[in-house]
Amino acid sequence: SQTIHQWPATLVQPVGSPLSLECTVEGTSNPNLYWYRQAAGRGLQLLFYSVGIGQISSEVPQNLSASRPQDRQFILSSKKLLLSDSGFYLCAWSEPGGGVNTEAFFGQGTRLTVV
Amino acid sequence: GNSVTQMEGPVTLSEEAFLTINCTYTATGYPSLFWYVQYPGEGLQLLLKATKADDKGSNKGFEATYRKETTSFHLEKGSVQVSDSAVYFCALRTGRRALTFGSGTRLQVQP
Numbered sequence: 459s460q461t462i463h464q465w466p467a468t469l470v471q472p473v474g475s476p477l478s479l480e481c482t483v484e485g486t487s488n489p490n491l492y493w494y495r496q497a498a499g500r501g502l503q504l505l506f507y508s509v510g511i512g513q514i515s516s517e518v519p520q521n522l523s524a525s526r527p528q529d530r531q532f533i534l535s536s537k538k539l540l541l542s543d544s545g546f547y548l549c550a551w552s553e554p555g556g557g558v559n560t561e562a563f564f565g566q567g568t569r570l571t572v573v
Numbered sequence: 574g575n576s577v578t579q580m581e582g583p584v585t586l587s588e589e590a591f592l593t594i595n596c597t598y599t600a601t602g603y604p605s606l607f608w609y610v611q612y613p614g615e616g617l618q619l620l621l622k623a624t625k626a627d628d629k630g631s632n633k634g635f636e637a638t639y640r641k642e643t644t645s646f647h648l649e650k651g652s653v654q655v656s657d658s659a660v661y662f663c664a665l666r667t668g669r670r671a672l673t674f675g676s677g678t679r680l681q682v683q684p
Contacts, residue, residue: 464616548616548617558604
């Protein structure tokens, strides 16, 4: 069966420090991968999605970047964190080539607090 | 573009009360519709989905019917339990795009 791992679970970082969040998927090949952010009191905002190694689409301009160095690994990064980067970050995957009926499967999330 | 609108929360109910959480959408193309649930401190789990008009998705006593004429997908449960306390997200997908989510509705069920 497929599983998704996301770490760390919680993170407290000072303003201006770098960030690296990692997500890996097991049990499937060439999944579509996603990073979402959930800010306090707000819904889920799609940040990045990837349909293959090195293929990253950014949904919104921001202080963050994403990379996919391996088929089932998705990394969210920042060179210098801002206070506004605080939130709950969720990694998700869906079946490759999945159509309109395809659901997404989510990791447990990372609670990031920038201080 | 695609968008999902959910009713503002929190929704506070007593145990065994009837639940309705409203969800309406706009979409480019013919969407599939989803409800996800997020328990405290956790990621999202798929609760139910419907892929075409008049389909009814159901799971764990929750139901939602895909209403194309009103572009709605309201979530209902006949008798809520304390364990149903969570945040509920309505979402849609068109084509091969990523899921678009609503802002979420927090449900609090009191014993």
